[in-house]
Amino acid sequence: MKITYLVLLFIVLSIVSLFVGVSSISPLEVFSMTEEQAHIFLTSRIPRLVSIIIAGVGMSICGLIMQQLTRNKFVSPTTAGTLDSARLGILVSMILFASASPLHKMIIAFLFALAGTFIFMKILERIKFKNTIFIPLVGLMFGNIVGSITTFFAYRYDLIQNMSSWLQGNFAVIIRGRYELLYISIPLLILAYIFANRFTIAGMGEEFSKNLGLKYKQVVNIGLVIVAAITSVVVLTVGMIPFLGLIIPNIVTIYKGDNLRENLPHTALLGAVFVLACDILGRIIIYPYEIPIGLTVGVIGSGIFLYLLLGRAKHGF
Amino acid sequence: MGSKTKIYLLIVLAFTLVTLFLFIDLNNWEYALPRRGTKILAIIITGAAIAFSTVIFQTITNNRILTPSIIGLDSLYMLIQTFLIFSFGSTSVLVLNKHVNFGISVIVMVIFAGILYRALFKKGGQNIFFLLLVGIVLGTLFGSLSTFMQVIIDPNEFLSVQNRMFASFNNVNTDLLWLSLLLFGMICLYYFKFNKYLDVLSLGREHAINLGVDYDYVIKRLLVIIAMMISIATALVGPITFLGLLVANVAYEFMKTYKHSYIIVASIFISIIALVGGQLIVERIFSFATPLSVIVNFVGGVYFLYLLLKESKKW
Numbered sequence: 228m229k230i231t232y233l234v235l236l237f238i239v240l241s242i243v244s245l246f247v248g249v250s251s252i253s254p255l256e257v258f259s260m261t262e263e264q265a266h267i268f269l270t271s272r273i274p275r276l277v278s279i280i281i282a283g284v285g286m287s288i289c290g291l292i293m294q295q296l297t298r299n300k301f302v303s304p305t306t307a308g309t310l311d312s313a314r315l316g317i318l319v320s321m322i323l324f325a326s327a328s329p330l331h332k333m334i335i336a337f338l339f340a341l342a343g344t345f346i347f348m349k350i351l352e353r354i355k356f357k358n359t360i361f362i363p364l365v366g367l368m369f370g371n372i373v374g375s376i377t378t379f380f381a382y383r384y385d386l387i388q389n390m391s392s393w394l395q396g397n398f399a400v401i402i403r404g405r406y407e408l409l410y411i412s413i414p415l416l417i418l419a420y421i422f423a424n425r426f427t428i429a430g431m432g433e434e435f436s437k438n439l440g441l442k443y444k445q446v447v448n449i450g451l452v453i454v455a456a457i458t459s460v461v462v463l464t465v466g467m468i469p470f471l472g473l474i475i476p477n478i479v480t481i482y483k484g485d486n487l488r489e490n491l492p493h494t495a496l497l498g499a500v501f502v503l504a505c506d507i508l509g510r511i512i513i514y515p516y517e518i519p520i521g522l523t524v525g526v527i528g529s530g531i532f533l534y535l536l537l538g539r540a541k542h543g544f
Numbered sequence: 545m546g547s548k549t550k551i552y553l554l555i556v557l558a559f560t561l562v563t564l565f566l567f568i569d570l571n572n573w574e575y576a577l578p579r580r581g582t583k584i585l586a587i588i589i590t591g592a593a594i595a596f597s598t599v600i601f602q603t604i605t606n607n608r609i610l611t612p613s614i615i616g617l618d619s620l621y622m623l624i625q626t627f628l629i630f631s632f633g634s635t636s637v638l639v640l641n642k643h644v645n646f647g648i649s650v651i652v653m654v655i656f657a658g659i660l661y662r663a664l665f666k667k668g669g670q671n672i673f674f675l676l677l678v679g680i681v682l683g684t685l686f687g688s689l690s691t692f693m694q695v696i697i698d699p700n701e702f703l704s705v706q707n708r709m710f711a712s713f714n715n716v717n718t719d720l721l722w723l724s725l726l727l728f729g730m731i732c733l734y735y736f737k738f739n740k741y742l743d744v745l746s747l748g749r750e751h752a753i754n755l756g757v758d759y760d761y762v763i764k765r766l767l768v769i770i771a772m773m774i775s776i777a778t779a780l781v782g783p784i785t786f787l788g789l790l791v792a793n794v795a796y797e798f799m800k801t802y803k804h805s806y807i808i809v810a811s812i813f814i815s816i817i818a819l820v821g822g823q824l825i826v827e828r829i830f831s832f833a834t835p836l837s838v839i840v841n842f843v844g845g846v847y848f849l850y851l852l853l854k855e856s857k858k859w
Contacts, residue, residue: 299609371790375840469688526685529681529682529688532681535665536678
């Protein structure tokens with residue numbers, strides 16, 4: 228997995244993604260597009276590409292940071308109770324602001340997700356955790372509580388199916404006016420890169436990082452806020468995509484070790500390439516129809532990851 | 545409070561709730577009592593099995609946020625059910641006959657676990673981290689396949705799938721209950737051989753080996769025990785592993801000890817209390833208008849956070 232190959236693959240797949248679709252636009256026509264072609268290009272193809280890349284990059288990097296901070300390979304970025312708070316937000320916007328536009332609903336849900344993360348961190352602060360296991364544990368329990376409140380009301384108003392369809396990964400619905408919230412995550416991703424070394428040190432434990440002169444609590448908090456914000460934005464606009472937050476960071480660390488700064492580009496690229504490839508395949512296989520991204524990711528991803536994992540096992544660990 | 549007192553407290557509480565559940569508003573003895581009896585027995589069996597296997601699983605993996613569902617048994621169960629309904633229809637013998645369905649589910653899940661363990665331990669990796677990653681990947685694969693079938697299935701048939709997506713104690717077959725009880729009894733007897741190793745295993749692989757435990761041998765046997773327990777419990781009432789995470793952690797925080805002889809007993813009784821209490825609330829207060837998991841997750845989660853916060857105040 229040389230980084231140059233990943234970069235090349237990434238560029239090729241991005242270009243392919245722009246030119247695959249029902250209405251044909253060939254790469255040669257880019258500079259001489261008819262009005263209709265330009266319209267499709269700007270309202271559908273480009274937003275789709277952007278959202279695929281941000282989702283792939285964002286979720287896998289969040290997973291990596293979260294696993295580093297909690298020193299636990301099985302923590303996914305949704306473990307901090309973010310997703311459950313966002314779901315509660317969706318529910319509230321569905322019940323109270325039924326007529327609001329999708330973007331407004333997303334913003335409401337995003338605010339809920341931030342508020343949820345804030346409460347989660349207040350709880351963590353008061354607990355004075357002696358052990359990093361308490362970060363994901365408190366997150367899971369907090370998520371459970373918020374989740375049960377959501378399910379309770381969703382059950383009452385018969386909204387369970389509606390909510391689960393909202394959160395199902397789907398790039399087909401991405402058009403201009405529905406995905407702009409995703410841009411929030413770009414500055415956050417840059418921030419994540421700047422803080423990468425500090426996250427690596429924080430991952431060595433509280434005492435160790437304090438000895439090295441790191442403000443442990445502050446770094447952990449920044450990491451959690453970055454993860455929460457990116458996760459909720461991605462999940463709200465695109466939906467949940469399996470594997471990204473958990474398996475991709477793990478595969479990269481199996482090959483590359485635990486230096487976060489070095490792993491970040493690999494993880495980001497692998498995440499983006501993976502989603503791009505699956506999305507393109509899903510659009511081609513039963514052309515002109517589409518297979519939902521959740522299925523292609525689930526099936527193709529399982530195959531690839533099993534091969535990587537088992538192939539690795541042969542050479543010993 | 546000593547550990548023993550706490551255990552007695554839990555036993556008394558569990559017993560009170562069970563009695564309450566059996567005898568509250570009891571008008572028609574012959575009709576209601578056997579039904580409630582079956583239900584309570586199902587709750588006790590599955591609750592105990594889930595709590596027990598989750599505690600062992602967390603010890604083996606040294607990770608307190610995991611439940612056995614991570615190796616994909618829950619999603620496999622859903623895949624089996626969806627596949628049966630998808631290919632043979634919801635009126636087929638394979639779906640309607642509970643004995644056949646139970647048999648198929650348990651056998652497929654146990655075989656799957658066996659193949660998974662075999663393949664991974666044979667490769668020489670002998671690494672639990674690895675087993676879990678492969679389990680997650682397979683679990684996601686099963687999940688996507690069942691979602692795919694659920695999307696293209698006939699809507700009427702889907703209702704029959706949906707019924708199996710949530711654990712329910714309202715409709716448990718009595719014969720299967722006795723069969724499961726027997727199986728559980730046998731697994732428990734087998735487990736007692738390994739009971740003494742658990743405290744050592746919780747120190748981690750290296751320490752356990754240094755202290756003279758035949759690590760791989762014991763781990764393999766324990767994993768098989770877990771897979772059997774989870775398969776039977778899931779086939780009996782549906783996917784219910786969410787409970788394990790909650791009760792195991794509440795048990796650790798409540799007991800404040802790492803001795804497995806206490807933790808396992810405590811988690812079993814906490815699990816029974818949670819399920820019986822939750823079922824009571826669902827039936828009596830909400831008159832079935834909400835799933836059991838909502839109550840259990842809410843109350844259990846709040847209680848867990850309360851235990852953590854209370855502890856930090858003393859400092």
